[in-house]
Amino acid sequence: MITLADVAFYHRSIGANFGVYALSLVLAVLVAAPAARRSSRALVALIAAAGAALLFLEHPTVTMACLFVLALGVAVLSPRAPASDDVWPWAQRLTMAMLRGLIGPLKDLRRLHAHRLRQRRSGMGLSRFSVLLLPLAGGLVFFALFAAANPLIAVLLEAIRLPRLDLARSIFWLLTGVAAWGVLRPRGLRRTIALPDGRGDLKVFGVTPTSLFLSLVVFNALFALQNGLDLAFLWSHAPLPAGVTLAEYAHRGAYLLIATAILAGAFVLIALRPGSTTAASPAVRRMVVLFVAQNLLLVASSAVRTLDYVEAYGLTQLRLAALAWMVLVAVGLILICVRLLQDRSSGWLINTNAAATVLVLVIASLADLGAVAATWNSRNAREVAGHGPRLDLCYLEALGPAALVPLAELEGRSLPAPQAETITSARIQVLTDLDHRQMDWRTWSWRNARRLNAARALIAHHAPPPPWPTRYCDGRPYGEENMSPPPGALTDAAQPGT
Numbered sequence: 369m370i371t372l373a374d375v376a377f378y379h380r381s382i383g384a385n386f387g388v389y390a391l392s393l394v395l396a397v398l399v400a401a402p403a404a405r406r407s408s409r410a411l412v413a414l415i416a417a418a419g420a421a422l423l424f425l426e427h428p429t430v431t432m433a434c435l436f437v438l439a440l441g442v443a444v445l446s447p448r449a450p451a452s453d454d455v456w457p458w459a460q461r462l463t464m465a466m467l468r469g470l471i472g473p474l475k476d477l478r479r480l481h482a483h484r485l486r487q488r489r490s491g492m493g494l495s496r497f498s499v500l501l502l503p504l505a506g507g508l509v510f511f512a513l514f515a516a517a518n519p520l521i522a523v524l525l526e527a528i529r530l531p532r533l534d535l536a537r538s539i540f541w542l543l544t545g546v547a548a549w550g551v552l553r554p555r556g557l558r559r560t561i562a563l564p565d566g567r568g569d570l571k572v573f574g575v576t577p578t579s580l581f582l583s584l585v586v587f588n589a590l591f592a593l594q595n596g597l598d599l600a601f602l603w604s605h606a607p608l609p610a611g612v613t614l615a616e617y618a619h620r621g622a623y624l625l626i627a628t629a630i631l632a633g634a635f636v637l638i639a640l641r642p643g644s645t646t647a648a649s650p651a652v653r654r655m656v657v658l659f660v661a662q663n664l665l666l667v668a669s670s671a672v673r674t675l676d677y678v679e680a681y682g683l684t685q686l687r688l689a690a691l692a693w694m695v696l697v698a699v700g701l702i703l704i705c706v707r708l709l710q711d712r713s714s715g716w717l718i719n720t721n722a723a724a725t726v727l728v729l730v731i732a733s734l735a736d737l738g739a740v741a742a743t744w745n746s747r748n749a750r751e752v753a754g755h756g757p758r759l760d761l762c763y764l765e766a767l768g769p770a771a772l773v774p775l776a777e778l779e780g781r782s783l784p785a786p787q788a789e790t791i792t793s794a795r796i797q798v799l800t801d802l803d804h805r806q807m808d809w810r811t812w813s814w815r816n817a818r819r820l821n822a823a824r825a826l827i828a829h830h831a832p833p834p835p836w837p838t839r840y841c842d843g844r845p846y847g848e849e850n851m852s853p854p855p856g857a858l859t860d861a862a863q864p865g866t
Contacts, residue, residue, distance in 0.1 A: 369396060369548035370541050376810055378540055383811030387424030390436055393551060394418050397440070400552050403447035413443035423733065427815040432733040435726070441465060444554040454715050455722045457560035464557045469550025476553060577646040580639055584655040587632065591662040594625075598669040602676070623690070625670045626697055629663045633701050636660065642711045653709065660705040667698045682757040683744040685737045685767075692728055699724045736815065738770025746774035751783060759787075762841040765794045769802045772819050776826040779833075786843060793837035799823060 372392055376385035394417050397404055404410040420436035441462045449461060515521045600606055640647045640656055647653065671694050678687055700721055707717045742764055746752065749759035759778075764771040775795040783791070802820060805811040827833075839845050 369393065370545045373544040373548075374537070374541065377544075378537065380808070380810045381805065382428050383805065383808075383813050383816075384425050385810035386428045386433070387421050390421035390424055391418060393440065393548070394421060396548070396552060397444055401444060401447075404443055407446045409449075409451070410443045410446035413439045413446060417443060425814055427736070427813050429733050431729050435729060435733065438462070440551060441554075444551055445556040448556060448558070453560070455719050456715060457557075460560045461556040465550070465554050468555040470546060472553055472555055473546055473549045476549070577649065577652075580646045581649070581652055581655065583635075583639075584652065584659055587635075588655060588659055588662060591632075591659070591666065595662055595665045595669065598665075598672075602669055602672055623670075625666050625673075626694060629666050629670075629697055629701065632659065632663050633697075633704050636708065637704050637717075640708055642708055647708055656708060657705060660701050663701050664698055667694050667701070670694055678744075678757075680757060682749075682760055682763070683741045684763070685741055688737050688741060689732070692732060696725060696728055736770060738767045739773070742767050742771035742774040746771075746778050751787065752778070752781060761790055761794050761843075765798060765841045768798060769805075769816050769819055772798050772802060772823045773826070776823040779830055780826060786839075790839045790841065790843045792833050793839045794841055795823075795827075796833060797837050799827075 369389075369392070372389060376389050394414055397414065404414065417436055417439035420432050420439060423432055424436075442458065445461055445465060449458070453461075515525060601608055636656060636659065640652070647656075671691060674687055674690055674694070703717055703720050703724075706712065745757070745760065745764065748756045750756050751759050764775060772795070775791060775798060778791045779788070779795055799820070802816055806813075806816055806820060837846070
């Protein structure tokens with residue numbers, strides 16, 4: 369695994385090499401861990417890990433890498449884990465396995481050293497070495513003779529180039545070796561800490577059923593004020609007071625209100641626990657339902673604020689992630705309310721929230737968020753649609769391959785000459801960089817191959833572009849000293865269809 373990591377990753381970018389290495393790691397677990405092959409849960413987790421590894425060939429993402437590590441960790445730890453464990457003990461087991469994996473090789477080497485000392489005292493180690501002495505020595509002699517007699521073997525030996533050892537490469541080998549060792553020799557927890565039941569009255573000074581009820585009354589009143597203002601100005605688009613713009617009103621509260629909703633959910637989760645005297649009160653339960661409903665409206669208002677901000681300033685991957693996070697917060701609030709009303713356990717709440725989180729992460733990994741942002745910006749820009757945010761070509765160029773097809777579509781539109789030239793320059797830069805990435809199997813991906821084909825099909829109908837970028841992404845022309853092709857530019861970029 370260290371050798372494969374060196375070939376695939378050292379001084380290389382991430383691409384198909386991640387998928388190849390991940391699949392090899394799954395195969396190594398199948399070979400080296402017979403107990404995993406006998407566990408049905410481990411086999412299901414290995415299938416999930418292999419599926420994530422195949423998706424790396426489509427397009428590697430950090431989210432999918434986290435899901436792969438999660439599935440592989442469940443697979444290697446399943447043979448020693450009780451079948452009834454849920455998310456909470458598994459979170460402890462996986463965390464401890466990662467921490468103990470850092471010192472695992474040292475423990476194993478110490479045990480191996482002690483084992484060799486015992487063998488040496490008994491004479492077994494020397495006898496085993498003597499068995500290998502003749503095959504190794506004789507094999508080397510005959511191989512040397514064949515190498516001297518056969519020029520093909522001599523050429524093969526001359527072509528072998530061992531990697532040059534340096535400090536950085538040695539550290540890389542050490543890190544990849546420790547990671548692989550931790551997977552092939554996992555060290556989880558045999559005993560986990562049980563989840564607190566979270567039931568009964570909360571015994572804290574000053575917290576009584578009366579104080580909790582009054583707190584809910586006050587909180588509902590404050591949330592009603594905030595939601596009323598949002599309904600009056602944000603949802604109905606009523607005129608704002610002088611000096612306050614819609615963009616400012618939308619942006620300032622988008623993330624703070626989500627934090628407020630999370631804090632409110634934590635209050636309901638901690639203070640109003642199932643089985644408590646307060647939670648059993650019908651009046652309190654109605655106030656809790658109203659409180660959660662107001663929090664859901666608050667989350668919806670935060671989403672509307674984010675969408676208004678997108679209409680004013682454009683769509684980004686971070687704003688898409690923020691919208692997904694808001695969906696998760698809303699689901700969590702609903703589940704907290706369901707837990708209180710249906711007297712569910714803390715384990716049920718953690719399991720359902722974990723399932724919702726994994727589902728969102730899988731969807732985010734499968735979706736091409738960069739292409740979604742680039743397509744929306746290119747089609748809704750003020751220069752194209754007549755209204756909306758200004759076209760930010762620097763952001764599109766920074767998205768890299770995800771913006772290639774939208775840039776090629778923009779290139780085919782009738783736009784003013786300086787802007788059209790800037791779009792063409794950005795497209796040439798992105799296509800050139802992507803072309804170089806696709807030439808190496810390590811950085812190749814199936815999604816980028818489809819992007820290249822789609823972009824080249826669009827470019828084939830355009831006028832021949834210049835041989836290299838002539839403008840920066842902000843529209844500034846290259847100076848005379850910069851009119852030579854930038855690093856990595858292809859000299860045949862002016863040919864139609866490239």
